[in-house]
Amino acid sequence: MKVRQDVMDHLVFLRKAINYHNYRYYVLDDPEISDAAYDRLLRELEEIEKRYPGTVTPDSPTQRVGAAPLKAFKTVRHSLPMLSLSNCFTKEEVTEFDSRIKRFLKITGAVEYIAEAKLDGVAVELVYEKGKFVLGSTRGDGTHGEEVTVNLKTIRSIPLELLPADGVTIPDYVEVRGEVFLRKREFAFLNEKRGERGEPLFSNPRNAAAGSLRQLDPRITATRPLDIFCHGIGEASGLPRNTHWDILHSFSQLGLKVNPLRYRCSHIDEVIDCYEAIQEKRSELNYEIDGVVIKVNDCRLQESLGTISRSPRWATAYKFEAHQETTTIKDIIVQVGRTGALTPVAVMEPVKVGGVEVCRATLHNQDEIDKKDIRIGDTVVVQRAGDVIPEVITIVASKRTGKEQRFAMPLQCPECGADVVKLKGEAVYRCLGLSCPAQLKESIKHFASKGAMDIDGLGDKLVDQLVSSGLVTDVADLYFLTVTDLEPLERMAATSAHNLIAAIEKSKSSGLEKLVYALGIRHVGAHTAQVLVNNLGSMENILHADEHALLTVRDVGPEVARSIIEFCKQEANLTTISRLEKAGVSYTPRERKTTEDLNGITFVFTGALKRFTREEAKQIVEERGGKVSSSISGKTGYLVAGESPGSKVEKAREHGVAVISENEFNKLVAPDH
Ligand code: IVH
Numbered sequence: 107m108k109v110r111q112d113v114m115d116h117l118v119f120l121r122k123a124i125n126y127h128n129y130r131y132y133v134l135d136d137p138e139i140s141d142a143a144y145d146r147l148l149r150e151l152e153e154i155e156k157r158y159p160g161t162v163t164p165d166s167p168t169q170r171v172g173a174a175p176l177k178a179f180k181t182v183r184h185s186l187p188m189l190s191l192s193n194c195f196t197k198e199e200v201t202e203f204d205s206r207i208k209r210f211l212k213i214t215g216a217v218e219y220i221a222e223a224k225l226d227g228v229a230v231e232l233v234y235e236k237g238k239f240v241l242g243s244t245r246g247d248g249t250h251g252e253e254v255t256v257n258l259k260t261i262r263s264i265p266l267e268l269l270p271a272d273g274v275t276i277p278d279y280v281e282v283r284g285e286v287f288l289r290k291r292e293f294a295f296l297n298e299k300r301g302e303r304g305e306p307l308f309s310n311p312r313n314a315a316a317g318s319l320r321q322l323d324p325r326i327t328a329t330r331p332l333d334i335f336c337h338g339i340g341e342a343s344g345l346p347r348n349t350h351w352d353i354l355h356s357f358s359q360l361g362l363k364v365n366p367l368r369y370r371c372s373h374i375d376e377v378i379d380c381y382e383a384i385q386e387k388r389s390e391l392n393y394e395i396d397g398v399v400i401k402v403n404d405c406r407l408q409e410s411l412g413t414i415s416r417s418p419r420w421a422t423a424y425k426f427e428a429h430q431e432t433t434t435i436k437d438i439i440v441q442v443g444r445t446g447a448l449t450p451v452a453v454m455e456p457v458k459v460g461g462v463e464v465c466r467a468t469l470h471n472q473d474e475i476d477k478k479d480i481r482i483g484d485t486v487v488v489q490r491a492g493d494v495i496p497e498v499i500t501i502v503a504s505k506r507t508g509k510e511q512r513f514a515m516p517l518q519c520p521e522c523g524a525d526v527v528k529l530k531g532e533a534v535y536r537c538l539g540l541s542c543p544a545q546l547k548e549s550i551k552h553f554a555s556k557g558a559m560d561i562d563g564l565g566d567k568l569v570d571q572l573v574s575s576g577l578v579t580d581v582a583d584l585y586f587l588t589v590t591d592l593e594p595l596e597r598m599a600a601t602s603a604h605n606l607i608a609a610i611e612k613s614k615s616s617g618l619e620k621l622v623y624a625l626g627i628r629h630v631g632a633h634t635a636q637v638l639v640n641n642l643g644s645m646e647n648i649l650h651a652d653e654h655a656l657l658t659v660r661d662v663g664p665e666v667a668r669s670i671i672e673f674c675k676q677e678a679n680l681t682t683i684s685r686l687e688k689a690g691v692s693y694t695p696r697e698r699k700t701t702e703d704l705n706g707i708t709f710v711f712t713g714a715l716k717r718f719t720r721e722e723a724k725q726i727v728e729e730r731g732g733k734v735s736s737s738i739s740g741k742t743g744y745l746v747a748g749e750s751p752g753s754k755v756e757k758a759r760e761h762g763v764a765v766i767s768e769n770e771f772n773k774l775v776a777p778d779h
Contacts, residue, residue, distance in 0.1 A: 109158050117161055120151040124167040125267055125361075131660075132262040132333075133363045136769045141641065141660040165238050165266040170259050175323040179252035182243040186340045188229060188283065189248065189416055191399065191423040197378055200400065203422050204374035207402065210411060210419065217402060220350050221380040222368035224397040224423050225335055227287030228316045230258065232336075237268040237276040244319065248416060257319055260328040261286065269361035272750075274345075281340030282362060288315045289392045291631065292331045299665065301471055304533040309499070311394050329663075335365040337399070349403045367391075369759060370403065381424050383762050388426070397425035429460035429490040432502060438469065438482055438513040442521050442544035444552060444626050446537040450475060450513065452486070452498055459490045467496040471533045472515050481510035519544070543573050546580070549626050553581045557632050558624035559613040563606045571595050581624075582682045584610055585689030614689070617696035618645060621686070627673040629666045637661050638670075645683070645693045649674050704732030704775075708741055712755065713748030715768050726775050738763060746771045 124147050131137040131144070148167065155162045162168070194200045207217055229245035242258035243251035258264055268276050288296070293311040300307055308314035318330035336357050339347070347353060351370050358364045367387065369380040381398045388395060402408050402420040411419040437453040449468060456465040467488050469475050480486065480498060485505035490496045515535045519526055524539030537545070550569050554561035561584070572578040577591055587610065592603035616624075622645070623635035630638070641659040642648050648670070656667035673679055687693060709727050711720060711734070718726070723746070724734045738745060738757045745758040745765045758765050766774070 109161060113154065113158070114161070117151065117154055120147055120154070121166060123147055124151060125265065126269070128167065128262055129265060129269060129361050133265075133361060134767070136767045142658060144660075145658060167266060170262070170266070171325065171328040173256040173259075173324045175325075176256070177322070179254065179320070179322070181246075181250050182231075182241065182253045183250055184231060184243070184246075184248070184340065185281065187248045187416070188231060188245045188251070188340075189413060189418055191421055192417045193397075194400075194422050194424045195427075200378060200381075200422075200424055201374060203400070204377075207411065207419070211407060216373045217407070218349075218404065219371045219374065219377050220354075220368060220401045220403050221371055221377045221384070221398050222337065222401070223365055223384055223391075223395045224399045224425075225285035225287050225337075225365070226310075226312045226394040226396045227285040228312065228319055230254070230284055230286050230319070230334070231340060232258065232264060232282045232284065234268055234277070234280050234282065236278060239264065239266050252320065254319055256324040257321060257327040258286075260324055261332045261334055263334050263363045265361040269359075271359035271361075274356045274359045276360070277342055277344035280342040280345050282336050282357065283338035283340060284334045284336035284362075286315055286319055286332050286334050287311060287393050288318065288330065288332055290394065291392060291633070295629070295631075296330065297470075301533045304473065304531050306477065307470055307474060333393070334363055336362045337365070347405045349405060350401050350408070351403055353405075366759070366765070367395075369762075370756070377424075385426060395426075397423050399423050427460065430487055430499065431457045431459045431464075432485055432487050433457040433464075435480065435482055435484050435486055435498075438475075438480075440516060440520050442519060442537055442542060442548070444545055444548040445628060446539070446542060446545050448515060448519070448526060448535040448537060450515070452480070454486075454488065457488065459488060459496065462490060464488060464490060464496045467498050469498060472535070473533045475513055481512050483507070483510035546578075547573050550578065550581055550584070552626045553584075553624045554613075555624075558620055559616050560620070561606075561613045562609040563602065564609070567597075568595070568606075580678070580682050580685075582685035582689060585614070585686065585691065614691045616692070618693055619696060621645075621691060621693070622648065625673070625679075625683070628669040630670065634661060634666060639695050643695070645687075649680070649683070704730035706731070706733075707743035708733045708735050709744050709746060709771075710735055710738055710742050710754065710758075710763075711746045711748065713751035715746075715748040717768060717772060723771075730775065744771070744774075 124144070127137065127139055127144050127147070151166070152168050155166065155168055194203055204217065208214065231243050231245070231251065232239060233241040239259070240255075241253065242255040243253050245251050259266065270276060288311045290311060293308070293314050296314055297307045308317060315332060318327055318332055321327045337354070339353055345353070345356060354364050354368065367384060369376075369383070371377045371380055377400050384395070384398050400422050402411065408418070408420040413419060433454045435452045435454055438450050439453055441449045441451050443449060449470070450472065452467045452469055454465055454467060456463050458464075469480060478498065478500060480501055485502040487499045487502065488496050489499050515526065517526055518524065519537035519539055519542060521544035522537065522539040522542040524537055524542060526535050526537055528535045539545075547569050550573070551566060553559055554564040575595070577587065578584060587607065589600070589603045589607055592598050592606060593600060619636045619639045622638055623630065623632045637659055638648055642651060642655070651670070653667050653671060656662050656670060657664065704727055709732055711723060715723060727734050735742065738754055738761055740761055742758065742761065742763045745754055745763050746768060747755050747765055748768050755765055
C-alpha cells in the first residue's frame, strides 16, 4: 500500500519527537513533557505503524520491546579487540604507572589524564552506522562477543539514532563502548521478586545485569531496567579523535549517556585527589563502582603507548579496597519483616569491613543458605557494598571442623508462635499470624524512619514497648498517644515523653510523598511514592486509581500497580488511612519552601535560562539566604547550566562542583512546581 506523503512526514516527526523526549528522560534525567504526553506520542506512532505495517523500521522507537525470542546468540567479531585493564591498588602503584608511561614515551613533563568512575557492569559495544544503531554485542573473550542487538534496544538510555548536535556531525561509522549496569535499587527489587518466586538470587548487580542482557528472550530483558554509561571508542570514521575527553564530550552531544563522574587531571597527583573525591561519592551513587579508571587523555599518546598482553599501556584501573573480610558465624536467627516474611540473619563475630563494624549479615532465605551450604560455626567471607546490607559471600571450606551445625527454618513464628508456611513458587517463609507483633513493630519502625515520617526519638526499644503494652495497634494510634500514656513506660521521663509527642506532632506535616512511602505498601519505595504523588496529586486519587491509571505513571509496572491496588482494597488499611487524616496528618504534597533553606550556598549561572531571567534567578536564591557569584571556586555550591553553557561547566567539574540543569534548579527552589 502506498503511504501518503503527509502520513510519512508525520511518522518521521513522531519518531524524532519520541527519540528526543526519550533522551531528555533517560539520558539527561530532565524531561520536558509529561509522561502522559510522551505516551500519547508513542501510541500515535504505534497506530500509524499498525495501519501501514510497511513503515516499520528496526530503528523505530516502537521496536524497543517485543522482538521474538532467539534460538542462540550469533557471534560478532570485534574489529578492534575489547581489552581489559591492569590494576593498581596503592598510590605508589599509580605513581609507578605514570613513571612507566613517561619512560616509554621518553618524556619528563606531566601527562594529562582523565579519571573516571569504574562501573561494575557488563562491557558492550554499540555500532552506529550513519547515526543508526545497527549492531550491539558483549565483550565475550575480547575478540569475539555475542550479538545482543535486540536486547540492547530495550535499554532506553541507548539511542536508536544519534542526535544531531551543534559542532558535531553524525559520524559515518562509530563503535561505542560502554558498561551496561543495573542500579542498586532495581537490583534489590529484582532479587526480592526472585526470592519470592523461589528463583535463585543474583549475587551482585553485575551478575544481574549480565544475566538480564544475555537473555534469548528480549521481552525478559525489557522488564529489567538496565542502564548504560559509554566510556570508550573502537573503530570510527567521521569523528574527531584528539583527546579522550573530547570523545566523551562528542558522545554526550550525540545523545549517548556518559557518566558525569569524570575529571580532567593535568598531573598524576590530581588523579589521586580525584580518586579520593570519587571514593567519597561512592556510597551516595545509585549504581556500583569498584574503582577509578585512569586514562591518558591524548589519543596520539595512547596510540604510541599501545597495548601489552591484552591491556592498554595507556590506562589502568585504580581499584577501591574490597569491602570483604572473614569472620565466624555464631548463630543464625530469624527476623520477621513487615510483610511477615522470615529472613534468616547470621550473627557473627564483629569484624570491621571497609571501616564499618559488622556483626550481622542477611542470608536472604533457606535456598540461599542451602546453595552456599552455610552452617552455624562456619568461617565466612562477608562483604559490604556501598549502602547495601552486609552479605555472606561464601564459606571458607578449609576452616571446617565438623562441629558446624545446619540451620532449618522454624515451623512456628519466633515472635508470635503462629504457623510458618512456604507458599508454592516462593522461596520465602511467611508467618501467618494476622496480629503478629513483629510485623506490626516493623511497620511502625518503617513509618517512623528517616526517609518516611521521620519521628525523632521513636527507637526500636520504644516501639517494642508500645506494641507489647497494647498502646499501639496500628500506625495511626501513634497520633493519639498522650504524655500520660508514655510516662509509665520504661526509661521514659516526663521530658522525653513530651519530646516524643512533639516529634509525632511535627511529623504530621511531613507531606503526602513521605506519608505514601511511610504506609509501607509493598514495592512502593521513596521514589515510587514521589512519582505517584507527582502524577496523581492526592491520596484520594491514589486510593481510587485503577490498574490502567497506575500504569500510565512512568516507573510503575504491573507488579507495583497490583500491590497498590491490593493494599487499597484492605479494609484495615483504609481505616488506618482515614484515622491518620482525622488525627491531622497532612495529606497535601510538600509545600514550597519559603525558609532560608539556601543559607550560605553559592550559585553560579551559565548559559541561557528559559524560565527565569538571570535577575529573577538571583532574586530567588537571595530570598532564601543563598548567594550568586559570577565565577566558580571551591566554595561554589551549584553551577546551574542553561542552554549552550560555556567553559564554566568544565571548570565546575574540575573543582568537583555539582552541575545542575535549569529544571533541577527549579525543583530545588520550588519542589512543587
Ligand atoms: S575503559 C581498554 N572505562 O572495566 C579497556 N572501562 O576491567 C578500556 N569498565 O572491560 C576500558 N568502567 O568493561 C573503561 N569508565 C570505564 C569503565 C571501564 C568499567 C570496565 C570495562 C573493562 C573492564 C576492565
